[in-house]
Amino acid sequence: MVFKDNREFIEALEKAGELVTIEQEVDWDLEAGAIVRKVCEEKAPSPLMNKIKDYPGHRYLGAPLTSHRKLALAMGLDPDSSIPEIAAEYLKRTNRSPVEPVLIEKEQAPCKENIIIGPEADLFSLPGPMVHDGDGGRYLCTWHFVVTKDPDNGDVNWGMYRQMVYDHKTMTGPLLPFSDGGKVFHGKYKPRGEAMPFATVIGPDPLSAVAASAPSPIPETKFTGMLMEQPVELVKCETVDLEVPAHAEIVIEGEILPDVSLEEGPFGEYTGYRTSPRDLRTVYRVKAITYRNDPITTISNMGVPTDEGQLLRSFTLGLEMDKLLRNQGIPITGVYMLPESTHHLVVVGVKAIYTNIATQIAQAVFGSKLGPWFHMVLVVDDKTDIYNVDEIIHALCTRCHPINGIHVYQGVGTPLYPFLSAAERKKSVGPKVLFDCTFPLDWDPFSEVPSLVSFKNVYPKEIQDKVLNNWEKYGFKPR
Ligand SMILES: Cc1cc2nc3c(=O)[nH]c(=O)nc-3n(C[C@H](O)[C@H](O)[C@H](O)COP(=O)(O)O)c2cc1C
Missing domain, CATH: 3.40.1670.10 (UbiD C-terminal domain-like)
Structure with a gap:
């Protein structure tokens, strides 16, 4: 089973008892963040929040991938699969040949149901949540990815780099120089004084998100296809020369500016602390916003374990190191x-x-x-x-x-x-x-x-087997 969008995944979460649908109104200002944080700490089902204060027609999905059960579901496996079983499946799929993406027409792409270009493309029209009390602003992008392209060889990168709303047209965030997106921006566009086109994808299908947060050397468009065992469907952006997953909930297009930095943070981080102070960081200027009808903004609430960054980054980092050492x-x-x-x-x-x-x-x-x-x-x-x-x-x-x-x-x-x-x-x-x-x-x-x-x-093998075979007969619970 492959989920081409988050909506199909939400249905699967519900069937597996891993979804709670909240119909009462939830405030974007801390309440939604607090629900997601509690879910992380309680290892509870993912909350789908259908009514957001001030944002009729918008919805939130929190904590989409905070457990190995949810990850197993995302990979189309039995949710009760063990961690070694999920790991073996990940290694099997990602040790095969890369799977090229396919480009589909705009008319077939749900993320083009609404297209806003130019002055009307306003970041405050989207329900960026105030995730933690004390954050430096509203973090619209916490479970998403940023699409960019190398200007010399055309290599595409998807990376999960947090973005805070700075004003109606601007987002800021840390684009670390050793990330793949950061290397191209800090190493190529910035020294040349050129703006780097970007597209931020909010509410991607679950395996695109896994690929974007994974440290694989294979370009994420192809790596997602390997994880899905079929090509990921992309569509062209409206104002920049980039492609994005056609079934995403929201896409923000624009340029990363080479010659200016603006303040960002602080933010609750994956280490479970807030370590980096408010500081000058990378600037994203918005040119267009496209989105599905009744869009679902995904929220990850980073903090003490277990959030999806901790779970997925531990999982994929570990397995990419497994490949490296075996190689x-x-x-x-x-x-x-x-x-x-x-x-x-x-x-x-x-x-x-x-x-x-x-x-x-x-x-x-x-x-x-x-x-x-x-x-x-x-x-x-x-x-x-x-x-x-x-x-x-x-x-x-x-x-x-x-x-x-x-x-x-x-x-x-x-x-x-x-x-x-x-x-x-x-x-x-x-x-x-x-x-x-x-x-x-x-x-x-x-x-x-x-x-x-x-x-x-x-103990000798025959004694071990005898005890294990009789375990329930002795009166113990099944193992
Ligand atoms: C929720 C989440 C937020 C992240 N935020 C950032 C960030 O703000 N800046 C950054 O450089 N890396 C961030 N990372 C780590 C990158 O996503 C990670 O290094 C990923 O592999 C980047 O892809 P890349 O190797 O193509 O750069 C974040 C990861 C997660 C899961």
């Missing part, structure tokens, strides 16, 4: 990033067949393009279940030597790490740490390596 021929058994770590902790399972293999892993992942987004790597042996938090904590606390097993590195960070000083954040410095939770290879396996006392380690 280097390192004998890993898997990679998992805990969403609760706000994608700061990478857990890697490995068959430790040579000395310093954990160091090699840490250097590979910290030194990769993905490195700035995390600062902790924890390496465990191939018998540890990387998805089991109990086993990970146990490995950390019993197998990591405080002097020999902890290694500190200097790397690239983001301006958002809460543990950095304000001065360090400004420079995006990135202190990194490896926790090597493998026992040294030169220890004798019988006399020196302590043996693990666990159900799966100390």
